[in-house]
Amino acid sequence: MKVLVATEKPFAKAAVDGIREIVEKAGHTLVLLEKYTDVNDFHKAVADADALIVRSDKVTKEVIDNAKNLKIVVRAGAGYDNLDLAACTARNIVAMNTPGQNSNAVAELAIGMMIYMARNTFKPGTGAELKGKKIGLHAYGNVGRLVALLAKGFGMEVYAYDPFISAENIKKDGVIPVDSEEKLYETCHYISLHIPANDKTKKSIGYRFLSKLPKGGCLINTARKEVINEEELVKVMEERADIKYCSDVAPDNAAEMAEKFQARYFATPKKMGAETAEANINAGLASANQIVKFFANGDKTFQVNK
Numbered sequence: 001m002k003v004l005v006a007t008e009k010p011f012a013k014a015a016v017d018g019i020r021e022i023v024e025k026a027g028h029t030l031v032l033l034e035k036y037t038d039v040n041d042f043h044k045a046v047a048d049a050d051a052l053i054v055r056s057d058k059v060t061k062e063v064i065d066n067a068k069n070l071k072i073v074v075r076a077g078a079g080y081d082n083l084d085l086a087a088c089t090a091r092n093i094v095a096m097n098t099p100g101q102n103s104n105a106v107a108e109l110a111i112g113m114m115i116y117m118a119r120n121t122f123k124p125g126t127g128a129e130l131k132g133k134k135i136g137l138h139a140y141g142n143v144g145r146l147v148a149l150l151a152k153g154f155g156m157e158v159y160a161y162d163p164f165i166s167a168e169n170i171k172k173d174g175v176i177p178v179d180s181e182e183k184l185y186e187t188c189h190y191i192s193l194h195i196p197a198n199d200k201t202k203k204s205i206g207y208r209f210l211s212k213l214p215k216g217g218c219l220i221n222t223a224r225k226e227v228i229n230e231e232e233l234v235k236v237m238e239e240r241a242d243i244k245y246c247s248d249v250a251p252d253n254a255a256e257m258a259e260k261f262q263a264r265y266f267a268t269p270k271k272m273g274a275e276t277a278e279a280n281i282n283a284g285l286a287s288a289n290q291i292v293k294f295f296a297n298g299d300k301t302f303q304v305n306k
């Protein structure tokens with residue numbers, strides 16, 4: 001079988017070496033398409049691939065239409081909003097992610113961003129400490145749990161809202177469950193977003209929640225820019241000179257944000273939450289192993305288009 005790794009943002013070399021070893025040991029062939037700038041190169045490369053590994057690369061209907069032999073696509077990472085699941089399902093292609101594999105890298109970045117914002121984006125002047133502050137985890141999945149663990153190490157009081165996880169399970173981790181988003185936002189100095197981007201969540205974080213933040217409130221977004229209602233975020237930050245926003249990947253209104261809010265705003269130019277060698281290796285190798293198992297015995301663990 002031909003396994004294509006198509007990554008506009010490539011994996012670290014050690015991850016590629018590991019993927020190659022797993023794929024070739026199982027008797028398959030690895031083909032690499034890295035740092036492509038023209039999506040047509042992706043369309044061409046996928047034409048005879050039986051399996052596909054991507055990162056945030058958009059697996060559109062057009063990609064699927066070009067991939068006549070494709071049987072499985074694995075998003076090496078957590079969020080699979082870049083996969084056209086309907087197009088995969090229509091062709092009987094199994095779509096998977098690799099949950100948890102890059103979570104620690106994202107959780108560490110969320111903490112780093114909190115410190116950066118608490119210290120006024122490292123500009124001269126008096127900042128604040130995380131110790132004793134309240135952090136609200138908006139969704140308590142793999143990343144949220146790790147942020148909770150790290151935040152407790154900083155002496156923060158940790159709250160979480162997640163309608164899919166029982167209050168008992170949240171409490172077991174020494175985290176305080178809250179039963180509404182409003183409650184989370186009105187209680188916590190820091191909100192760390194860990195919700196996926198889907199039809200329900202896109203543009204869902206706006207005035208209704210952000211205007212409730214306590215004085216000095218700071219929103220940390222290592223999830224997806226699409227979940228923010230950017231116009232409403234600007235409105236809140238214009239009305240309240242104490243609110244801060246930090247995002248892993250620039251919002252669509254990045255120029256306006258930078259000009260209006262300066263040290264109250266920061267965004268990474270390219271998504272970097274999972275940009276560690278460890279996360280690349282974990283997610284990359286997991287993808288290769290999932291593909292090998294799928295071809296060996298039809299294993300569909302981690303399928304997301306069921």
Ligand code: 3PG
Nearest residue numbers: 055056077078079102274
């Ligand atoms: C994810 O959903 O796993 C992260 O956003 C990582 O995305 P990346 O592989 O594009 O860095």
